[in-house]
Structure formats: C-alpha cells, structure tokens
Amino acid sequence: MSVPVIDGVELSEAGNGPLLLLGPSLGTSATALWERSAALLAADHHVVGWDLPGHGTSPAPGDGFTMAELAGGVLAFAERLLRERGEASGTFVYAGVSVGGAVGLQLLLDAPERVAAAALICTGAKIGTPDGWHERAAMVRAFGTATMVEGSAKRWFAPGFLEREPEIGRALLASLEETDTAGYAAVCKALAAFDVRDRLGAIRVPVLAVAGAADEPTPPSDLETIAAGVADGRTVVLDGVAHLAPAEAPAEVADLLRAHLKQGAVITESQRTAAGAVVRRQVLGDDHLDGAGAAPTAFTRDFDDLVTQYAWGSIWARPGLDRRSRSLVALSTLVAQRDHDELATHVRAALRNGLTVEELAEVFLQASVHCGTAAAAAAFRVAQETLRADGVEL
Template sequence: MSIPQITPTLLSEGRGKPVLIAGAGLGTGAKALWIDAVPFLDDFQVVGMDLPGHGASPASTETFTMAELAAGVVNAVEKLRAAGDIAADQEVYYAGVSLGGALGLQLGLDYPEFFAGIGVICSGAKIGEPQSWLDRAETVRASGTPTMVTGSAQRWFAPGFIEKNAEATTRLLHTLQDADRFAYAHCCEALAGFDVREQLGEISTPVLAIAGGQDEVCPPHFAEATAAGVRNGRAAVVDSAAHQAPLEAPEETAKLLREFFLAG
C-alpha cells in the first residue's frame, strides 16, 4: 500500500478566485471530462485531478486504498499552494465523478476542514460489489484497458448521446483506452474496498450529490442516500445524463455546483 502521486492540470485561469478541484472516474481523464463545463464555472479557478495512470497522473506501482488516494489529492493541492499556483487564502472545493465522487466522500471523512464543499457526481457511498471489481482488475491486468471500451460506452452515456456528440465521447473513451492497465486495476481494487455507508453521518463538509437521471451504475437513489446520510447534504438530478454528467450536461451540472458552493 502507498500514497499515489497525483498530477494536477490547470483547466482555467483565475488565481485569486475560489478553487474547484475537478476529479474524474475510472477510465476517464479530468480534462476530457470537465473541459466543456469549465466555461460555466468562471467563478472558480478549476484544477483537474487525474487518477493514477490516467490523463496527466503517473501510473501507480503499488495497490492503494481510497484513503491513500485521498491523501494523494490533498498532497497535490498542498503542493499547488506552496508553489503559489493557487492562492493560499482561497477556499477550495472538490467535485468528482463516479470513483472521483466516492473519493469526495473519503476526503470529507479524512479531511473535514480542508474543503469548503464537496460535489459527489454520479456516485455513491458504495459502488458495485467487491468481487466484480476484483474480477475486472484481473481482466484489465491481463488484457488491457481497451477491453473495457465497449462496455463503458454503453454504461457511461445516455441513449443517443454518442451519436450526437461524437467528439466529446471519443475524447473520453480515448482516455480509457490510453489508461495504464495496472493503475486501472489498482483503482478497481480501491473501489472493491470502499463502503462508507455507515460513516456518512461523520461528514460535516457540505455535500451536493448529483445523479444522472439515466444512470444505471449509480442511479438517483444513490445521490438521495448520500445527501440524507451526511450532516449537510442536498441531492439533485440531471435528467438528461447517465454516468458522466459534466460531459453530458455541462451547463446544468456547472450551475448546480455553482449555486451550491457559492450560496453562502
């Protein structure tokens, strides 16, 4: 077990504004997933955080837990502060999708004072079953991430979205195809060990749980359970989206995050 290295990517300028850390899910990259939503998040300096072996982040060489992954994200933010890339006195928010959303809950548990607000998008306090994640890890280790492309395309997007948005979907699926197979497997193993349903009441950071109305992986009742379980939570549904709301409905997803995070 080890704390993985996470490489941030600046998605929008705006030093001196509140910072939004934008996290991505298994097989996706922060830039590919969030870039269409960035123009609607102009109140923030947006920084993408890729999972190990995805996008800009180097591949992990050892297995890691969700808690160790959360530590890697906090380390990356602290380095940005130390380097002056983000202002030390600005509030920092986090919003992540799928595995990235689950990571948000882990961040809320382990670093209760670090983030001013957390967005949990197309995610939940437990995703799938442990054995299915372990089986997928073994498949990808043996055969590579391209074996996941067809199934992921079916799960990720609402019906008809691929045909109408070829550039955006191709961009995201290329991230999956290019992801490091071993790091992808490590992420699967982290998800296999993730279940914080009984700990949600410990999370004091305000949480917005956003579901895709057509998401079969993490349906809307996942978001409702998350919002009801934390101390200060709200649930919302993006009706047109499946499992990748910032890509499928960038303006609506951004509006929900802006209104929740900046309400105070």
C-alpha cells in the same frame, strides 16, 4: 500500499476566485470529462482537474492503494496548489464524478477542515461489489483497457448521446484506451474495498449530490443515500443523463456547481466543530476520548464544543505547522505553565504525532533553560510516569 502521486491540469487561469478541484471517473482524464463544464466555471473559480494514477497526467502507481491513500494523494496535490496561490492555510471547493466522488467523500471524512463545500456526482458511498471490481481488474491486467471500451460506452452515456456528441464520446473512450493497465486495476481494487455508508453522519460540510436519471452503475438512489446521510445534503437528478454528467450536461452541471459552491466562501461553526472532532481524535486517540468519564455531560457539553471548535478545529486543524511541530509547541508551553494533567495527555499525543522518547527528553532539557529547572524536573517526572504507565521502556 502507499499514497500515489497525483498530478492534474489547469482548466482555467489561476487567480479567478477560490480553488475548485475536479475529480474524474475511472478510465477518463480530467480534461476529457470536465473541459466543457470547467470553461463555464472559469469566471468564478480557479479550476484544476486531477487525474487518477495511470490516467491523463498522473504517473502509473508503483503499488496498490486504498481509497484513503488515494484521497491523501489528492489532498497533497490540492495543498501544493494552495501554496502556489499563497493560501497555504486555505480551503478548496471540490466536485468529483464516480470514483472522483468517492474520493470526495473520503476527503470530507479525513480532511474536513480543507474542503469548504463539495458536489458529488454519479457516485456512491459504496459502488458496485468487491467481486465485480476484482473481476474487472483481472480482465484489464490480462487484456488491457481496450476490453473495457464497449461496456463503458453503454454504461457511461444515456441513449442517443454518442449520436448527438460523437466527438465528446470519442475523446472519453480514447482516454480509456490510453489509461495505464496497472493504474486502472489499482483503482478497481481501491473501489472493491470502499464502503463509507456507516460514516456519512460524520460529514458536516455542505454536499450537493447530483445523479443521472439513466445512470446504472450509480443510480439516483445511491446519491439520495449520500444526501440523506450527511448533515447538510441535497440531491438533484438530471434527466437524460447517465454516468458522466459533466460531459453529457455541461451547462446544467456548471450551473448547479456555481450555486452550491458559493457556500464554500464561509466556513460555518458546525464545519469547524466537525473538523476539530476529527483532528482531536487523531491526535489524542480513542482511549483518551472514549475512556471512563471522558464523554461530556450536560454540564460540560458547551465547553467541550468550544474546545473542539476553537482549539482543535481552528488551531490544530490549520495546515501551517505539521502535527509533530504542534506537539513540540504544546509540550513546551505546558512545561512553562506547569499544567501537569494536560502535559501527560500531550506526552501521549506527541508519541502519536511521531516524536520519540529521546526527543521528548530534548524538549524538556530545552525548556529547563527558559522555564527553569524546577519546571523541567516536574515535566520529566510526569512524562516518565505517563510513559511507564503505558508500558514504554525507559
């Protein structure tokens, strides 16, 4: 398993408002699915579509991947775009269809500090069944993606759409036939293992869930589950639409996105707190946050929220430095302050963030020059006691 390389296509000129990242459905390219809606959003957003591995502009995967790894590839693509815009520390707004919506959910769980608002379209917190996805992956590996065209035409479009819009339908079905077999199968396997229904309550970013009334793979009830499960969600059901809403109802989807994604202009305190809670747990670990006496009391709760929002949501969640670098800064500062309780906590955090024991020693040696040998000696003592208590050989 590995993080796949994700590429995409500019669907509007750069610089027109905030970055809007658009995610595709399995077997489609971002261009074929989103082009008409994107044209209607271009005046207000810098619109970029990303492609699944082996689809459209993205290379075929060298290995399989999980949904979290796929979302990691999408996040890396988004961060590259933000750097190019001169917004390395910035956020983006997101909309995705089907598996693109599943990736959106994963991004909201894993990187809530980067996504300011999201629209999840014709998707679910769990889509289909594991057996169904594994069977489809085996079918495509054996006979190619052309075997999926007939069934997809029935699943993707509401009755009468292909007769009304034959060119749009042909373009989408052609993108399916052109999809790399390994890429299609790898996405199927990721979907087979995807189920975040029990994690929806952790999502604090505003979510619009858009359903197609005629959608069989992800019916309106799936979108209602998402909207009801997140902290700030609502559902809209589009009549006469099946599984590919941006292609079937481009104007309606664009209008919904334009109104909803305005919420991404401001990051709320609850979003900062939610992002901080995720980063805090990733850096400090479950043992530290769930241990005896770790849970905030009525007396300390407001202070705990302040620390989570400010220290972890506003500072540690920023993308300007990686977490390894932030650990180096934190350790040096704590040595200077002789804050030994926090130093012990951040010695453990530094190891989680990729520092070695040898590099910890180098940090304290460097600190001895600027903070004094007494401060460094105390830091070596605290670190050594902490490491030995955790079973680290020195």
